[in-house]
Amino acid sequence: MIDTDYNLYLGCIAPLRYPGIEVATRETCERLGIKLHDMMCATCCPAPGIFKSLDKATWLVTAARNLSIANENGFDVLTICNGCFGSLYEANQAIKGDEALLKSVNGVLEKIGRSFTPKVGVRHYIEILYNDVGLEKVKESIQRDLSDLKVVAEYGCHFLRPSEIKKFDEAERPKMLDELIELTGAKSLDYPEKLSCCGAGGGVRSREPETSLKMLIRKLDSMKKAEPDAIVDMCSFCHLQFDRGQKEIEEKFQKRYDIPVLHYSQLLGIAQGMSPEELGMYAQETPVEPLMEGII
Amino acid sequence: MVETTGEEIKDYYKELEQVEKKASERIIGLEREAFLKEYAPPTDTTLKYPKDYDPTFVEELKLIAGGERIDFCYQCGTCVGSCPAAAVTSFNPRTIRRMAQLGLREVISRKDLWYCTTCYTCYDRCPRDSKLTEIIAAIRNISTREIGIGIAHKEVARLVATTGMSITVTEKIASLREDLGIKKDFPAKMKVNEAAKELRLMWEQTDFMKIIEGD
Numbered sequence: 001m002i003d004t005d006y007n008l009y010l011g012c013i014a015p016l017r018y019p020g021i022e023v024a025t026r027e028t029c030e031r032l033g034i035k036l037h038d039m040m041c042a043t044c045c046p047a048p049g050i051f052k053s054l055d056k057a058t059w060l061v062t063a064a065r066n067l068s069i070a071n072e073n074g075f076d077v078l079t080i081c082n083g084c085f086g087s088l089y090e091a092n093q094a095i096k097g098d099e100a101l102l103k104s105v106n107g108v109l110e111k112i113g114r115s116f117t118p119k120v121g122v123r124h125y126i127e128i129l130y131n132d133v134g135l136e137k138v139k140e141s142i143q144r145d146l147s148d149l150k151v152v153a154e155y156g157c158h159f160l161r162p163s164e165i166k167k168f169d170e171a172e173r174p175k176m177l178d179e180l181i182e183l184t185g186a187k188s189l190d191y192p193e194k195l196s197c198c199g200a201g202g203g204v205r206s207r208e209p210e211t212s213l214k215m216l217i218r219k220l221d222s223m224k225k226a227e228p229d230a231i232v233d234m235c236s237f238c239h240l241q242f243d244r245g246q247k248e249i250e251e252k253f254q255k256r257y258d259i260p261v262l263h264y265s266q267l268l269g270i271a272q273g274m275s276p277e278e279l280g281m282y283a284q285e286t287p288v289e290p291l292m293e294g295i296i
Numbered sequence: 297m298v299e300t301t302g303e304e305i306k307d308y309y310k311e312l313e314q315v316e317k318k319a320s321e322r323i324i325g326l327e328r329e330a331f332l333k334e335y336a337p338p339t340d341t342t343l344k345y346p347k348d349y350d351p352t353f354v355e356e357l358k359l360i361a362g363g364e365r366i367d368f369c370y371q372c373g374t375c376v377g378s379c380p381a382a383a384v385t386s387f388n389p390r391t392i393r394r395m396a397q398l399g400l401r402e403v404i405s406r407k408d409l410w411y412c413t414t415c416y417t418c419y420d421r422c423p424r425d426s427k428l429t430e431i432i433a434a435i436r437n438i439s440t441r442e443i444g445i446g447i448a449h450k451e452v453a454r455l456v457a458t459t460g461m462s463i464t465v466t467e468k469i470a471s472l473r474e475d476l477g478i479k480k481d482f483p484a485k486m487k488v489n490e491a492a493k494e495l496r497l498m499w500e501q502t503d504f505m506k507i508i509e510g511d
Contacts, residue, residue, distance in 0.1 A: 012462045015482050019473045026478070038482075041491040043460035049414050050449050050462075053436040056361055058504040062495060094361070108501045112494040161416035162429070171420055195417075197380040202413035204381070206448040211411050214384035283472050 006078035006128065007070045007120070008036040009088065012044050013236035014080055018243075020280020021236055024265035025080050025125060027279075031141050031272050032133050036078065039069050045087035048158070049202035052087075060101075061108045063091030068109065068116040076121040078128055080265065082235035083201065086158030089122040093165045124159055126234045126264060127168045130176045139183045143273035147185035149295065151267075152228040153177045154242070156235035157197050171195075177234055180264060184271040188232075193222035200241035213252060216245045220257050229291055230260045232267050239263050246286045260288040270295065312364070331359060349399040353438075357396060360437050362430025366397055369426045375418035387411040389418055393428055396435055404439035410446065445507050453508045457496050460488035 006029075014021040029036055045066060051059035067088060070077045079085040095102050096118040106115050129138055155174050163171035172195065178188040199205070199215025220242075223231065233239045243261040250256050261284065262270075269279045275296070281288040337351045357363035373390055381387045387408040395403035403409065412432045419429040445453070452462050461483060473482075483489070499505045 010482065015473070015478075016461060016463045016465055016469055019469065019476050019478060023476045023478055038486060041487045041494075043488060043491045043495055044456045044462040046456060047452065047462050050452055052414070052433050053410075054440045054445060054449060054453065054507065055437055055502060055504050056433065057502040058499055061498050061502060065494065065498065108498050111501055112497050114494075157413070157415040157417070161420050163420050196383075197413045197415035197417070199380065199413060201415060202410075203446075203449055204411060204413045206452060207410050207446045211381060211385055211387075212413075215380045215413070218380070218384055278476070280472065280476050 004033055005035045005037065005073075005075045006123070007039050007073065007075050009039055009042060009045075009066070009070075009077045009079050009084055011079070011081045011084040011236060012047075013083075013240050017240055018236060018263070018280065018284070020283065021080060021239065021263045021265055024263060024269040024274075024279045025078075027274060028141075028265050028268045028272060029078075032129070032137060034078075034128075034133070037073060037075060039066070039077075042066050042069050045084040047203075048083055048087040048090070049204070050206070053203050059087070060091050060094065061105055063087050064095065064105045064116045065109060065112070065114060067092060067118075067120065067122070068114045070120045071116065074120060076123050078123055078125055080125045080235075080263070081237055082124070082156035082158040083237045085122065085124045085235075089166065092118050092122050124168070124234070126159070126176055126180060129180060129268075131168075135179060135183055138180065138268070141268075142184060142271045144271050144296070145185050146267075146271055146295065147187075149184075149186035149229050150189055150227070151181060151186050151230045151232045151262075152191055152223045152226055153181055153188050153194070154198065154231055154233040154235070154238050155195070156233065156238045157201060159234065160195075177232070177264060181232055181267065184267060186232075186267070189226040189228055191222045191226040193219050196222075198238045198241045199245075200237050205241065209248075210252070212241070213245060213249055216241060217249060217253065217255065220246070220249070220259070223259065224257060228259060229294075230262050230267075230288075232262050232264055234264045236263065243285050258286065260284075260291045261286055262288070331356065348402065350401045351399055353401040354397070354399045356438060357431070357434050360434040362427055363434030365425070365427045366393075366431060368424045369393055369397060369428075370424060372423060374421050374423060375428050378417040378421050379412075380415060380417070381408075381411040381413060385411055389428055389432065392435065393426075393431060396431065403435060405443055409435060409439060440507060450508055453504075456492070457499065457505070457508060458492055459483075460490075460492040460495065 046062045109115055160171040169176045181188045196219050199212040205212040231242050246257050266279045276292045335352055357366050375389045376382050379389050414429050416429045456462050
């Protein structure tokens with residue numbers, strides 16, 4: 001019997017830039033019998049690339065505070081962004097089994113009337129679908145055949161690495177997202193830069209936008225050769241980088257790709273019979289409309 | 297020729313374990329300032345150091361969790377070959393690391409120190425398990441304390457300190473949320489703004505408010 005209750009950790013990008021991903025997560029989970037609990041008073045995870053780079057102590061206590069909220073009901077945390085997943089998971093792991101560190105963290109949390117002990121698990125939507133719900137049950141929920149669709153998968157770095165602590169999938173040859181894509185009938189195409197970073201993380205997108213876009217161009221060039229109909233990601237920040245980044249590349253480098261971007265929750269939502277409007281897909285920067293017209 | 301005995305190697309690893317443990321204890325509380333006051337660089341005159349060698353910098357890095365494996369690199373270059381930023385710019389993580397290892401404090405002012413996306417590919421593939429991504433973060437931590445915070449990052453950090461979130465709620469998004477039927481809980485009803493107060497209190501403790509305040 002699987003544990004069907006989770007704390008939904010939204011993060012910043014999904015609710016405030018791509019609410020379609022939030023809706024898709026809530027709806028697809030409901031159809032799979034997963035009950036999501038909102039995390040009251042949760043803040044930014046905090047963004048690992050920025051905060052860990054600025055001050056590791058600040059990064060750690062802020063993540064621990066968010067985890068302390070999940071401890072209140074004791075359910076595992078479900079994340080939909082690899083940034084959030086990375087921050088919360090790594091903080092949880094760092095504190096686990098390190099009493100001196102736990103004491104230091106609690107010394108800070110004490111000032112705001114909170115305390116923390118590593119108790120709940122930090123999980124990712126994709127890994128929960130794969131491990132807890134199971135491929136068979138996900139497949140049963142599918143109403144619409146997507147077998148005409150060819151996509152490229154984007155795992156995002158922080159789900160897989162550092163692999164010494166993240167052992168959900170093979171870091172050099174992951175399969176979870178590909179299998180989840182293919183059970184909708186869609187084909188997941190291979191491409192050389194599949195495991196390369198999208199260029200968004202590490203605070204690079206905000207501080208060094210041009211370098212960030214150069215990394216994205218390298219990735220998009222590789223994707224384009226596979227001739228995909230869409231990119232399917234599992235991270236709100238990768239999603240933002242691919243969706244907005246394509247527009248920024250067009251403005252800055254006069255290069256066009258026009259590859260629609262879907263978070264896996266949105267792809268699953270479509271496969272489960274929802275409409276693109278319901279899933280907020282038509283509010284994205286790189287148009288998804290032409291793709292959807294061919295499918296539904 | 298001096299031979300290294302098995303016992304010496306064992307001692308070395310024991311010592312490393314202690315350093316790693318200390319780094320994790322010290323992640324909170326900013327013992328750094330106290331350390332800088334107390335630390336006396338080695339006075340051994342039989343060794344020749346490069347002109348700009350700053351032993352304090354190396355020791356300081358070891359104080360930050362992740363920085364303690366600074367000495368482990370043997371310069372094979374696996375990190376460079378794996379690096380997505382190195383593929384599109386002149387950024388070279390091996391150089392950054394080597395500079396730090398040699399105690400060249402000037403590494404903290406390099407523009408390309410901030411090109412690493414923390415993808416952890418070099419970290420995973422390093423044959424010496426030298427935790428380069430964490431070392432780059434540790435160098436960035438010192439850079440932030442000494443040179444200051446970049447404007448873009450300051451904006452994000454201030455936004456989190458005031459609203460609890462790293463991005464603003466635009467009118468367009470608010471109305472989209474309403475159209476999608478998820479206006480109800482977030483962020484107002486989930487008290488995210490109130491939570492920001494707690495963050496500011498915590499960040500006073502970690503001495504972080506000082507970094508994001510001021511011009």
